[in-house]
């Protein structure tokens with residue numbers, strides 16, 4: 075009998091049940107070798123095949139052009155906040171950051187420790203209710219790169235379309251929506267994502283990097299932080315997080331079996347629509363944080379009239395096996411994270427709970 079709950083955790087987050095079951099079945103004996111994937115050398119034939127296959131699957135699912143590499147690194151997205159400027163923010167240059175939430179502000183603050191930075195656009199003054207307007211964006215020949223965060227996990231907003239920046243290098247933190255929808259990877263010089271929301275468990279960070287960009291990378295930094303070193307070593311410069319990469323591999327195969335990213339985007343749209351519809355039809359009982367045009371399909375954020383009501387909401391939801399709904403302190407209220415692995419039934423159950431809660435408390 076299953077004891078699994080409806081998991082709306084913001085990250086680490088839900089993983090597809092078939093993926094967990096497959097990992098469980100293979101835990102003691104990976105591909106008939108009589109050991110788990112955690113117990114073998116990362117130089118073994120089995121691991122090399124896994125590593126190569128995982129990059130190939132990533133490129134296939136995201137339709138990433140041939141002049142890009144996909145890396146599997148450690149240190150989380152937070153290490154990328156430092157690695158990007160260490161590699162590409164050289165002394166004569168300025169890095170432009172678009173501030174759309176707490177994580178982009180952290181990326182900006184980290185880059186400011188390393189070199190010259192500029193806030194290219196920001197929606198901080200509205201408590202990050204929307205993706206910033208780029209009308210006044212001023213970039214120059216000295217702009218090293220432009221950094222954006224595709225989905226703002228804390229505030230529940232997302233870029234609906236990515237900007238064209240006249241040949242400037244675009245860098246994106248896609249930690250909380252990678253693999254949730256198709257997009258044109260060729261617009262980006264570099265993309266990074268901690269795996270623990272949509273791609274797998276924590277422990278591995280995915281970096282997608284354009285080969286041409288590597289030639290401009292700063293070589294006067296510690297070896298472990300140099301992108302070209304990781305590319306040259308196919309992500310095996312040092313011991314990789316083998317089990318996490320293995321889990322990403324299984325998640326990618328699961329995504330492919332679901333019909334790929336176009337299918338996933340459709341499903342994510344449908345899942346989120348059940349919850350947004352309840353917010354929009356609640357006559358203000360539920361107040362959505364994000365402006366409609368900037369709404370995220372991964373993190374749905376809303377508040378209720380007061381904290382006592384929000385506490386009751388979370389507590390009653392928990393009793394009904396709807397888990398992980400407490401909002402982040404920067405927004406307060408409720409946050410439902412509806413990543414790829416959260417099934418449609420979970421979103422329908424939450425929407426029904428929300429209607430019932432309003433009926434009883436409205």
Ligand SMILES: Cc1ncc(COP(=O)(O)O)c(C=O)c1O
Nearest residue numbers: 150151152177227247249250268
């Ligand atoms: C958009 C975004 N960027 C960065 C991070 C930080 O990731 P990590 O904990 O892997 O450093 C998070 C974590 O929630 C996130 O949502």
